[in-house]
Amino acid sequence: MVWERKNLLGLEELSKDEIESILKTAKSMKDILARPIKKVPTLRGKLVVNLFYEPSTRTSSSFSLAAKRLSADSMGLSVKKSSVVKGESLLDTAKTLQALGADAVVIRHGIPGAAKLLAEEVNIPVLNAGDGVHEHPTQALLDMYTIQEERGKIAGQKIAIVGDIKHSRVARSNIWGLNKLGAEVRVIAPKTLLPVEVEKLGVEVYTDLEEGIKDVDVINLLRIQRERQGKGFFPTIREYVKFYGLRKEHLELATDDVTVMHPGPINRGIEISAELADSNQAVIEEQVTNGVAVRMALLYLLIRGGSRDEEAIT
Ligand code: CP
DSSP states (O other): OOOOOSOBOOSSSOOHHHHHHHHHHHHHHHHHHTSSSOOOOTTTTOEEEEEESSOOSHHHHHHHHHHHHTTOEEEEEEGGGSGGGGTOOHHHHHHHHHHTTOSEEEEEESSTTHHHHHHHHOSSOEEEEEETTTBOHHHHHHHHHHHHHHHSOSTTOEEEEESOOTTOHHHHHHHHHHHHTTOEEEEEOOGGGSOTTGGGGSOEEESOHHHHTTTOSEEEEOOOOGGGTTTTSOSOHHHHHHHHOBOGGGGGGSOTTOEEEOOSOOOBTTTBOHHHHTSTTBOHHHHHHHHHHHHHHHHHHHHHGGGOOGGGGO
16 A cells, blocks of 8 residues: 555554554564664655653654664754743744754654644654553554564454553553454453443453453553552552462463563563563563564655655665
């Protein structure tokens, strides 16, 4: 298919074909990353700006690396040291970056819809690197890429997402994307950490971890946001660990070769035991590696758009 979309704002709006096109392009990018010289000239002369209003290790650094692997320049704007602290608005900041010659902006912001707002105001591609509790599309795409790589397919796979579903943009994007590609998605959480009418998103809902992970192919654990403790979502971390912390012995309930995922950052000993996080069944580091390939694919598709040709990435 010819890529026509200007922005990547979320997986709710993408079609099955578009998601498959991204995953296929990411495979070509991963092949590049396996070469002795891990760089192609595809985006030479282009500038990708990272505009992060919230902290990030993986997303920010892998977008920056993805740009460099495609020979684009990458510039990270340190929001705390920018004119944002003098009151400059998000839109004026983005328009300034556009005037400086940016070819794409990657934005993470605490407000749902911030990436969409920006995309409506600038004429360069905008990539959503997480907008509040709304969506984190590049994380879900790298999760889907990893599932396809580990399990050979996504359609028909039983996938459990465990943890703070209510406040998780990762969960929301995964649910949209996985459903479009034909997976059977379950969510597992205490009732207080489930959004109202979550089943309307097309998931099976469990409040019991052992019941929910029975016969699943993939378990995707979410970070328990410790800052929420004491706000009535769960009594104590110790209690959460007792009922929802995944340990190696739990895996006997799932399918034999179950794949354990986590978007990171992980809380060792809370949502996942240290032993399990370091085991062969956990693919947490593979997810990070795949994040570079997926973000290369997105920069390539969005910046080159309809002008792209297959030779550019061979
Ligand atoms: N998974 C994820 O978004 O990690 P960062 O917050 O480190 O980017």
